[in-house]
Amino acid sequence: MQTHTAQSLAATAAKPASAPLLRIEGLTVDFGGVRVIRGMDLTLTRGDSLGIVGESGSGKSVTWLAALGLLPKTAAVSGKVRLDGEEELLGAAAARLDRIRGGRVAMIFQDPSSALNPVVRIGRQVGEVLARHQGLSGSSVRAEVKRLFELVGLPDAARRFDAYPHQMSGGQNQRVMIAMALAGGPDVLVADEPTTALDATIQAQILELLTTVRRETGMALVLISHDLGVVSETCERIMVMYAGNLVETGHSDSIFGNPQHPYTRGLLAALPSFEGALHRLVPIEGQVPEPANMPPGCPFAPRCPQRMTACETAVPPLRQIEVGHRSACVAEMAPAAGQLQKLKTGTLA
Known part of the structure; x- marks a missing residue:
C-alpha cells in the first residue's frame, strides 16, 4: 500500500485538484421494464468525501x-460512467473491468x-487482491495482509x-x-454501510x-x-436519495443546517436530540x-406534509438554493437552523 500511496500522491499532484476523477451522467437502471434509478448524476474529484443517504429502497447501493x-x-x-474523464465503464469488457474493480475503484x-x-x-482472499493489483507474492503477501489486518483493528x-x-x-x-x-490502494472507495456490524x-x-487514508492518498470516499x-462527521458533501431519485445535494453544513426538501427534513426530524x-x-x-x-408526480408527494397540487403532476427538477446546494421541491421552504449541531452532539459517543 505504501507504494500505491506514493503513486496516488504523484498522480494527484500531476492533475488539477478540481479535475473529475469519476463522473456519472444520466444513469438509469431498469429491472423487467420497471425503472428503479431515474437519471443519477454525480461527480467525484480526488480527495472528495461524499455521503449518500436515504431509506432502504432509495437506490443508493444499486447506483454503484x-x-x-x-x-x-x-x-x-x-448513461455514462467515466473514470478520469476518458475510460467509459458502462459496457466495458469484463477483463478491463476486472483490472479497475478492486484496483482503481473498490x-x-x-x-x-x-x-x-x-x-x-481470509488471508488468501486478501492476498489475491494484493497479487493482482499490487504485484506482491510470497512472504510479501503475508506481511502486507498482517499489516492491513492490524490497520483495521483485527485482533491477533x-x-x-x-x-x-x-x-x-x-x-x-466486516x-x-x-x-x-x-x-488494492483504490482511487475511489465506495463504502456501503461499512460499520454496520461494529461497536461504537x-x-x-x-x-x-x-x-x-483519503487525506493522505487523495482517494475519493x-x-x-x-x-x-456518521455521514455528517465523515463527509464534506451529501446526496439525499428517494425512490431512485436525487432529491437534495450540497455541502454537509448546508444540508444539515438548512435542509430544503421535505424528505431531508423528515429524516432529520426523526433523529433523537442529545441535548x-x-x-x-x-x-x-x-x-x-x-x-x-410510482406516483405520477413527485415520488415523495404521498408522504409529504407540504404537498401541493403541482407536486402531483410532474417530477420537480433540482433547483439551486445557494452555491452548491440544490433541492428538487416546488415548495418554498423556510430555513431550519440548528439541525447540524443537534445531529452532531453525541455522535459516535
Whole structure:
C-alpha cells in the first residue's frame, strides 16, 4: 500500500485538484421494464468525501452496483460512467473491468457473509487482491495482509491469516472486507454501510482510518449509510436519495443546517436530540413506493406534509438554493437552523 500511496500522491499532484476523477451522467437502471434509478448524476474529484443517504429502497447501493457493472444481466443500465474523464465503464469488457474493480475503484459491501468465500482462508482472499493489483507474492503477501489486518483493528492479526470466515464474528469479517478494499490502494472507495456490524468504538476508529487514508492518498470516499450522524462527521458533501431519485445535494453544513426538501427534513426530524429537553420523535408517515407503482408526480408527494397540487403532476427538477446546494421541491421552504449541531452532539459517543 505504501507504494500505491506514493503513486496516488504523484498522480494527484500531476492533475488539477478540481479535475473529475469519476463522473456519472444520466444513469438509469431498469429491472423487467420497471425503472428503479431515474437519471443519477454525480461527480467525484480526488480527495472528495461524499455521503449518500436515504431509506432502504432509495437506490443508493444499486447506483454503484450499476456503475461498476455488478448488476445481473437482467438489469438494463444506461448513461455514462467515466473514470478520469476518458475510460467509459458502462459496457466495458469484463477483463478491463476486472483490472479497475478492486484496483482503481473498490467497494466495501454491506454484508460480509455474502461477499467472502466461506471455503477460502481470509488471508488468501486478501492476498489475491494484493497479487493482482499490487504485484506482491510470497512472504510479501503475508506481511502486507498482517499489516492491513492490524490497520483495521483485527485482533491477533498474524494468526487470522489462516482463519476461515465462519471462525470469526460478523464485525471481524466486516473488518476483513475493509482490509480487502484498501489492499488494492483504490482511487475511489465506495463504502456501503461499512460499520454496520461494529461497536461504537471500532466504528469511530474505522471511520477515522478511512478519512486518514483519503487525506493522505487523495482517494475519493463515497459513504453509503442510514446513519446521518456518521455521514455528517465523515463527509464534506451529501446526496439525499428517494425512490431512485436525487432529491437534495450540497455541502454537509448546508444540508444539515438548512435542509430544503421535505424528505431531508423528515429524516432529520426523526433523529433523537442529545441535548436539551426530551421531545417526541416525528416519523415519516407511509413507505417508500414500489418502483412499479410510482406516483405520477413527485415520488415523495404521498408522504409529504407540504404537498401541493403541482407536486402531483410532474417530477420537480433540482433547483439551486445557494452555491452548491440544490433541492428538487416546488415548495418554498423556510430555513431550519440548528439541525447540524443537534445531529452532531453525541455522535459516535
